[in-house]
Amino acid sequence: MAAIILSSRRKGLREKLSQLHWPLIVMLTLIALAGVATLYSAAGGSWQPWAMKHGLRFAVSVVMMIGIGLVSMRYWVSLAYPIYFVALGALALVPLIGEVNMGAQRWIEVGGMQFQPSELMKIGLVLGLARYYQGLRAEQVSHILHLIPPLLMIGAPVGLVFIQPDLGTAMLLGATGVIMVFLAGLSWRIGFLGLLGAVGAGYSAYRFEFLKPYQVERILTFLNPDRDPLGQGYHLLQSKIGLGSGGLEGKGYMMGTQSQLKFLPEMQTDFIFTIFGEEFGFIGAMALLLLYLTVILTGINIALRAKTHFARMTAMGVVATFSLYVLINTGMVMGLFPVVGVPLPLVSYGGTVMVTIMAGFGLVMSAHMSREQEALGRLS
Amino acid sequence: MRVNSHDPERQEVLSRRAVLFGGGLSLVFTAIAGRLYQLQIIDHDKYVKLALDNQFNKRVLTPLRGEIVDRFGKSLASNRNNFRLLFVPDQTRNAASALKEISKYISLPEDRQDRILREIKRRGPYTPIEIESNLSWDEFSRINYELPYLPGVLPDVGETRDYPFGPAAAFVVGYVGAVTEADLDAPSNKGQETLLRQPGFKVGREGLERTYDKDLRGKAGEMEVKVNAYGRVIEELTDQATPPQQGATLALTIDVELQVAAMRALEGESAAAVVLDVQTGDVLVLASTPSFDPNAFNVGISPELWKSLNENPYKPLLNKPLSAVYPPGSTFKTISAIAAQVSGVKPSFKVNCPGxxxxxxxxxxxxxxxxxxxxxxxxxxxxxxxxxxYTLAESLDVDVIADVARKLGLGQTFELGIPGQKKGVIPDRQWKREYYGGTPNATWFQGETLSVVIGQGSVTATPLQLAVQAARIATGVEVRPRIVRVWGDKELPAPTATPIDLNPSYFDVVRAGMDAVVNESGGTAGRARMADPAWRLAGKTGTSQVYQISNEDRAKGLTKPEDLPWARRDHALFICFAPVDNPRYACAVVVEHGIGGAKMAAPKAQQIMTAVTQKNPSAMTPFDPRAVANNPTAERRG
Incomplete structure (x- = not known):
């Protein structure tokens, strides 16, 4: 990779570094630092077992993101389909050689390292769809023949992840794919009909009682075993208590009773926003949400200015994935969405998601660099 | 790339849609912010309350059980420190090895360790478990000294019931026992379940402990504690606690000094003694030998001890003054004499006895x-x-005898508050009809009256009834025995002296006869004569047959009752009162299989009455716990 970076355009590394979108890096770092601080508090004021690791992982991930960003978009175009199909192949291998963990097969081992193909697919799907739409004209997007390949490209990984079973990731992949098809210019008519069809199918399944309530309950529990072990929405209630009791200004750093007394379940992963909101209050939680929104809008801005359709689609796909993570997680801990087990990106403890997110922002950075290259090229 | 990457239409669509997407996202963010506002600002108070409910638990503070004291305030049942060891598995690396370490200092057999480990598994690592209680001070202080080397051990001082006089007052006071599921389900315990579930909480099982359990239990207090999600206590908030209220003190009529004296007089025999104040009905002594130590029941009785108590022929668990019935034998002649007068026989009526x-x-x-x-x-x-x-009986109606017997206190129970009282049998025509209903035996035969007049046949009575009989003969008043004078702020009303519904003159000959029994030469119980003439004692012996020596026995050389096995020997009885001219105390003594009332029962009664009259407790002011409650500096022990 270093060779590619150095050889590209014969430009000095230092010059290239200066062209990076540093405000984006600073914002991502601020979010990750919020994560480190919250994990330190969640451990009762200790770097172990989460805060230290989280910080180190982010440091490594930032370097990786910059590395990916320095690789020209030209290379990513040619790597897009290979990455997608490697991810798809790995996903297909999971049921055969995967590790069973907490009732679900998600991991496979490659060269002694554990690796989650569904995470690679989050990048692979974005790249694959962007690559596909790079080759279509605007009027072709809504043509039925040109709709089949992207639907297959989305459907195959979603299905494979769904049977692992990992409902949260399957939904995330599906939603990202649909958003990208919409961004590519799917006609409103088809989009509306598709939406109507999906809602109709879901409603009739419910209306005609193809599934009895207890069956729905069982399926949901099967798809997400740690959904609600204590019953009666215990997790969600404790989370709402944490946020609500935080009030306007919060209980103060390391003073959150819900987290310090361990009433919050999974607090270092899915429910970390609750700790943050409990200790820093409405003001702190809003600040973090605005930081996320700013990152998302910055990403859209970068996408809009990118040189190629591929770069624009890729950046938008990454932004969509990131947005979905943030919205589903925060909506979940507040009781707006069902508890599906989606982490808060860069704040929740957990290495694979951080790598995925930062790799995605590497692609966004690369899209940003492609614009700079164009501008510089014109000047020279 | 076939397609021009600068397709302007495509870019325009994407830009429009991206802006639309960004706008949509901002809307969703606004919704999330709105939800956050609702949770953190609008519903803040509600969630603060819920968070407090999470962290703060109400902990029940167990009240001290009320004391039971004797006539002069001496403690018959109180509470003492219970040195016990709790164990918190969470504070150890390995619970099993920690228990092994503890077993170096106190006796903790392996099967007990296994049981504790199983309980830990069931209750989780944060719940303290009682691993040993009622440790001696030596053991307890040794554990405290070694505490730094014993992880997980939590020494604790609880309270447990203590019966300072042990066996002497066992049958009066009763004992407490662990709470059972039946107790928790009992309707009378509704609303008290939390208190009953406290570790080590005990409820009254026998005697006054059982009858007055509600009064003795007291009122639970409350304290808030801060807990984590696993129920582990982080902090106790003592300043907001409501203290528990100790249960009511029961002040009895019993004089424990005299009780001990009576127990000593009866020692070695299977016997019962009751002493009454004839003017008030106060039960001063309620003795039963052999007895048992109620402290053993409190701590948890061993199967070996339980077995030996149950198999002992002297029946140490039987409350003989109240729950055992005996044929009254010749003590019943006092009743027959009155019944004869009711039927018109004059005391001057003479009979020649040829044997x-x-x-x-x-x-x-x-x-x-x-x-x-x-x-x-x-x-x-x-x-x-x-x-x-026998001669009187030939013309006496058994129903008249039974009526007199009941008026003198036989064939009935009294409101004492001690469970398990027996009524005994006073046979009459109706009793026989009901008892033998339908058979030819259902009619009364006059021959049976000959057995009844000498207190044999079907007649049975408890020692308490016999004491009441003596008291009623002494006074001509319906003496009613009582044992609890004061409980909490309540008090028994002063006894009312209702005359017995019989001509008072009928008692004269009986009292004169009983006086002669003890004090005239030739009387049957000269051994009961008091040393102090001021306490001249009148009494009546009784020897009631348990087994009739048959001709076969005589053929085998069994002629004297001493030759019979213990369980077939006659019961020895004695009833008495003193002093004759102005009676104050009445007493009944029954010695099971004691062969002769005059030989076995009368001397013991004399011994007990001597102790009673020497102290003369009725002349002293009894203890009032209410006075102590109002004036804390007052002397508690009489």
């Missing part, structure tokens, strides 16, 4: 085979002449 009387188809023998000669009623009581009473 036996022919009735129906057989001889009825007098206990004195050579006969008593000519006796009037007083003489018949003095000598306990059977033939005199």
């Amino acid at each position: 036996r009387l022919w009735y129906g188809n057989r001889f009825f023998h007098c206990w004195r085979h050579e006969g008593h000669g000519v006796l009037d009623m007083r003489g018949a009581i003095k000598h306990s002449c059977d033939v005199y009473f």
Whole structure:
């Protein structure tokens, strides 16, 4: 990779570094630092077992993101389909050689390292769809023949992840794919009909009682075993208590009773926003949400200015994935969405998601660099 | 790339849609912010309350059980420190090895360790588990000294019931026991379940502990504690606690000093003694031997001890003064004498006793085979002449006898508050009809009256009833025994002196006869004579047959009762009161299989009455716990 970076355009590394979108890096770092601080508090004021690791992982991930960003978009175009199909192949291998963990097969081992193909697919799907739409004209997007390949490209990984079973990731992949098809210019008519069809199918399944309530309950529990072990929405209630009791200004750093007394379940992963909101209050939680929104809008801005359709689609796909993570997680801990087990990106403890997110922002950075290259090229 | 990457239409669509997407996202963010506002600002107070409910638990503070004290404030049942060891598995690396370490200092057998480990598995690592209780001070202090090397051990001082007089007052006070599921389900315990579930909480199982359990239990207090999600206590908030209220003190009529004296007098026998204050009905002594140590029940009785208590022929678990019935024997002649007068026989009525009387188809023998000669009623009581009473019985109606017996306190239970009282049997026509309903035996035969007048046949009575009988003969008043004077702020009303519904003059000959029994030469119980003439004692002996020596036995050489096995020997009884001219105390003594009332029961009664009259407790002011409660500096112990 270093060779590619150095050889590209014969430009000095230092010059290239200066062209990076540093405000984006600073914002991502601020979010990750919020994560480190919250994990330190969640451990009762200790770097172990989460805060230290989280910080180190982010440091490594930032370097990786910059590395990916320095690789020209030209290379990513040619790597897009290979990455997608490697991810798809790995996903297909999971049921055969995967590790069973907490009732679900998600991991496979490659060269002694554990690796989650569904995470690679989050990048692979974005790249694959962007690559596909790079080759279509605007009027072709809504043509039925040109709709089949992207639907297959989305459907195959979603299905494979769904049977692992990992409902949260399957939904995330599906939603990202649909958003990208919409961004590519799917006609409103088809989009509306598709939406109507999906809602109709879901409603009739419910209306005609193809599934009895207890069956729905069982399926949901099967798809997400740690959904609600204590019953009666215990997790969600404790989370709402944490946020609500935080009030306007919060209980103060390391003073959150819900987290310090361990009433919050999974607090270092899915429910970390609750700790943050409990200790820093409405003001702190809003600040973090605005930081996320700013990152998302910055990403859209970068996408809009990118040189190629591929770069624009890729950046938008990454932004969509990131947005979905943030919205589903925060909506979940507040009781707006069902508890599906989606982490808060860069704040929740957990290495694979951080790598995925930062790799995605590497692609966004690369899209940003492609614009700079164009501008510089014109000047020279 | 086939397609021009600068397709302007495509870019325009994407830009429009991206802006649309960004706008949509901002809207969703606004919704999330709105939800956050609702949770953190609008509903803040509600969630603060819920968070507090999470962290703060109400902990029940167990009240001290009320004390039971005797007539002069001496403690019969109180509470003492219970040195116990709790164990918190969470504070150890390995619970099993920690228990092994503890077993170096206190006895903790392996099977007990296994049981504790199983309990830890069941209750989780944060719940303290009681691993040993009722440790001696030595053991407890040794553990405290070694505490730094014993992880997980939490020494704790609890309270447990203590019976300072042990066996002496066991049958009065009763004992407490662990709470059972039946207790928790009982409707009377509704609303008290939390208190009952406290570790080590005990409820009254027998005696007054059982009857007055509600009064003794007291009122639970409350304290808030801060807990984590696993229920582990982080902090106790003592300043907001409501303290528990100790249960009511029960002040009894019993004089424990005299009780101990009576127990000593009866020691070695299977026997019962009751002493009453005839003017108030106060039960001063309620003794039963052999007894048991209620402290053993409190701590948890061993199966070996339980077995030996149950198999002992002297029945140490039987509350003999109240729950055992005996044929009253010749003590019943006092009743027969009154019944005869009710039927018109004058005390001057004379009978010649030749030693036996022919009735129906057989001889009825007098206990004195050579006969008593000519006796009037007083003489018949003095000598306990059977033939005199057989002669009366020939023309006596059994229903009249039964009526007099009931008026004198037999065949009934009294409101004492001690469970398990027996009524005994006072036979009459109706009793026989009901008992033998439908059979030819259902009609009364006059021959049976001959057995009844000497207190044999079906007649049975408890020692308490016999004491009441003595008291009623002494006073002519319906003496009602009582044992709890004061409980909490309540008090028994002063006894009312209702005269017995019999002509008072009927009692004169009985009292004179009983006086003669003890104090005239030739009386049957000269051994009961008091040393102090001011406490001149009147009494009546009784020897009730348990087994009739048969001709076969005589053939084998068994002629004297001493030759019989213990369980077939006659019961020895004695009832008495003193002083004769202005009675104050009455007493009944029953010695099971003691062979002769005069030989076994009368001397013991004399011994007990001597102790009673020497102290004369009725002349002293009894202890009032309410006075102590109002004036804390007052002397507690009388």
